[in-house]
Amino acid sequence: MNNYKGVFVYIEQRNHRIQNVGLELLGEGRKLANKLDVPLMACVIGHKIDNEVKVVESYGADFIYKVDHSILETYVNETYTKALSKVINDVLPEIVLVGATTLGRDLAPRVSSRLHTGLTADCTSLDIDENKQLLMTRPAFGGNLMATIICPNHRPQMSTVRPGVMVKPDKNELNQAKIVEIEVPFTETDMNVEVLEEVKEDKSKINIEDANVLISAGRGIGSKENMKQIDRLAELLTGEVSGTRAVVENGWLEKERQVGQTGKTVRPDLYFACGISGAIQHVSGMEDSNLVIAINKNPAAAIFEVSDIGIVGDGSKVIPALIKELENIRK
Amino acid sequence: MKIVVCVKQVPNTANVKIDQQTGTMIREGVESIINPDDLGGLEAALKIKDQNNAEVIAVSMGPLQADKALRECLAMGANRAILLSDRAFAGADTWATSLVLAKAIENIKPDLIIAGRQAIDGDTAQVGPQIAEHLGVPSVAYVNEINLNMDSLIVKRMFEDGYQTIKVKTPCLITVLKEINQPRYMKVQKIYTAFRDGLVEVWDNSKLNIEQENLGLKGSPTRVKKSYTKGVKTAGKVFEVSPKEAVQIIVDKLKESYIL
Numbered sequence: 001m002n003n004y005k006g007v008f009v010y011i012e013q014r015n016h017r018i019q020n021v022g023l024e025l026l027g028e029g030r031k032l033a034n035k036l037d038v039p040l041m042a043c044v045i046g047h048k049i050d051n052e053v054k055v056v057e058s059y060g061a062d063f064i065y066k067v068d069h070s071i072l073e074t075y076v077n078e079t080y081t082k083a084l085s086k087v088i089n090d091v092l093p094e095i096v097l098v099g100a101t102t103l104g105r106d107l108a109p110r111v112s113s114r115l116h117t118g119l120t121a122d123c124t125s126l127d128i129d130e131n132k133q134l135l136m137t138r139p140a141f142g143g144n145l146m147a148t149i150i151c152p153n154h155r156p157q158m159s160t161v162r163p164g165v166m167v168k169p170d171k172n173e174l175n176q177a178k179i180v181e182i183e184v185p186f187t188e189t190d191m192n193v194e195v196l197e198e199v200k201e202d203k204s205k206i207n208i209e210d211a212n213v214l215i216s217a218g219r220g221i222g223s224k225e226n227m228k229q230i231d232r233l234a235e236l237l238t239g240e241v242s243g244t245r246a247v248v249e250n251g252w253l254e255k256e257r258q259v260g261q262t263g264k265t266v267r268p269d270l271y272f273a274c275g276i277s278g279a280i281q282h283v284s285g286m287e288d289s290n291l292v293i294a295i296n297k298n299p300a301a302a303i304f305e306v307s308d309i310g311i312v313g314d315g316s317k318v319i320p321a322l323i324k325e326l327e328n329i330r331k
Numbered sequence: 332m333k334i335v336v337c338v339k340q341v342p343n344t345a346n347v348k349i350d351q352q353t354g355t356m357i358r359e360g361v362e363s364i365i366n367p368d369d370l371g372g373l374e375a376a377l378k379i380k381d382q383n384n385a386e387v388i389a390v391s392m393g394p395l396q397a398d399k400a401l402r403e404c405l406a407m408g409a410n411r412a413i414l415l416s417d418r419a420f421a422g423a424d425t426w427a428t429s430l431v432l433a434k435a436i437e438n439i440k441p442d443l444i445i446a447g448r449q450a451i452d453g454d455t456a457q458v459g460p461q462i463a464e465h466l467g468v469p470s471v472a473y474v475n476e477i478n479l480n481m482d483s484l485i486v487k488r489m490f491e492d493g494y495q496t497i498k499v500k501t502p503c504l505i506t507v508l509k510e511i512n513q514p515r516y517m518k519v520q521k522i523y524t525a526f527r528d529g530l531v532e533v534w535d536n537s538k539l540n541i542e543q544e545n546l547g548l549k550g551s552p553t554r555v556k557k558s559y560t561k562g563v564k565t566a567g568k569v570f571e572v573s574p575k576e577a578v579q580i581i582v583d584k585l586k587e588s589y590i591l
Binding site: 014074075076077078081101102103105106108109110112113114116117118119120121122135139140145146147148149150151152153154192193194195196197198199200201213237261269270290291292293295299304307308309310311312313314317318321322325326329 | 424425426429452453454455456457458459460461463464465469470471472473485489490491492493494495496497498499500503551552553554555556557558559560567568569570571572574575577578580581582584585588590591
């Protein structure tokens, strides 16, 4: 166990696009590495990825391990599992962090199984305890309960981490990393899967996780028609529109804009909750927002417990009045 | 064609309550259901069976009470149901759970294994891919469309911003999203037969022969150090005022926070 040293972050790139969560993990990974007094390592896997390696370097890793092979052009679980397992076995880090995306949550389980070590899913907070162990905290039972998990007797300690929870470090072109290329011998038996087609859907252009201001709608908004007011409010506050699961299920909003346990975790500067009751599944996705303002008819609504400013009132009256006032200010 | 479907019995967590003192779930009055993604997996297998004369075997690891979930699988149309139950399995994390399921599946030798993407009580999405790793077969996760094609499958694998169409050789494992289909109802006739005794096979470790040190809590690399309910953020001020006053309060706050 003592042979394992360093904090290692898997940087997810697909079609040469780096997912934000990998960079966020470099920020968190640096904190953990400093507490342990060990280096921060990053790993990029793909084909012709020199540009991606450069970006990672500017976000502050000490070492960057890259695996570059034509077979890795497109993500396939088998080949990526083989590549990442090989790198980890060569490098022997004590901690491995992977973004909890649809790719990370597919890749990390197979890698952890291959290495016969533990993996904690979808963590929202990480820390180091007095024994230099990684403390991995995650929500369970739909966010009703938090559990802190450890991996005492196996290495590396592995965790997937929710996108949007950790803070991306500042970019600095002067950062320098030692770049190490790792060869992975692929054979024909590694290819039992063939990607026939890859389709990108336009929905990615909305990314509520990156918004500084979110105007969020709940069932209490009343109708799809009333969503227009939410849109207008978002426009006036240069924000994005988001909402609860109920609103998405009613067809008033796209799934990509859903906040909460089964949606996205957000923490904008302003979270403006309109007609949201504040079910725990929703609150778990927005409670770290900087400023929360909520409007709800029900004085007992749970959303008020996590709000800085709560307005008990009828959104259909307050919101138009607010729009009018903001239009005046903007003039 | 032989298809194994992995199912988990879960508490219906949509309305779970937590004992604030002990930090544990109040199980009283909480119904048990088949995990929604797994139900999608079963329906996907039954659809293949409808068209291709396949044998569908539902497998679950859990306490003896979990046999209710397996009987529901039979009532929907599964051919066989196997419950993996042993005191020694208790307390398993995803590594140890996937090992038990994989050993059972090795005994069955299916062409295709379907698991739900994730269970609503744990939300890990780990057990499916980990079973595939223990078995050494290819896996594709986040699938929401399956087409059969000789000795391979063509599946649609979803990402946040699009999808891949993937051809994968059998035997393989796929994990499916509940959006893949609308599960059928149980058949009345089959409910009657499914709930008679003796239809769910129970396998314990004497059948699977897994080394004790790899079982249950002992075989689990991870441990729960503590669990707790979240401390709520301290509530701010709540105002019951006219819309006009409300607007003033909001605008003042936005200015104070430099948003305006």
